Amino acid sequence: MADELIDGPVYRVVLNDEDQHSIWWADRDLPAGWRDEGSRGSREQCLAHIDQVWTDMRPLSLRRRMEQRASA
Numbered sequence: 001m002a003d004e005l006i007d008g009p010v011y012r013v014v015l016n017d018e019d020q021h022s023i024w025w026a027d028r029d030l031p032a033g034w035r036d037e038g039s040r041g042s043r044e045q046c047l048a049h050i051d052q053v054w055t056d057m058r059p060l061s062l063r064r065r066m067e068q069r070a071s072a
Contacts, residue, residue, distance in 0.1 A: 006041060006042045006045075007042075008042060008043075009025060009026075009042075009043070010025070010026040010027065010040055010041065010042070011023040011024060011025060011026055011040065011041065011042065011043050011045075011046045012024055012025075012026045012036055012037070012038075012039065012040045012046065013036075013037040013038070013039040013040075013046050013049055013050060014030060014034040014035065014036060014037060015034065015035055015037050016033050016034050016035075017033060017060070018059035018060045018061060019059070019060040020054075020059065021037070021050045021053070021054045022034070022050075023043060023046040023047065023050070026040050
């Protein structure tokens with residue numbers, strides 16, 4: 001996803017501490033608790049990327065608890 005090929009606002013994919021994904025405007029500071037995932041593009045491109053990579057919607061803390069229970 002290249003910024004120069006985008007007609008309109010450029011977004012970036014962001015993650016929080018629970019590995020939940022969202023999009024944020026590329027030209028604005030990130031909100032507290034979110035970090036840049038590295039992908040940028042149009043809104044549609046970023047949402048399509050999230051659809052591809054965020055396959056487990058469970059928060060990270062829940063996944064860890066479930067893994068601990070499964071291994072106990």
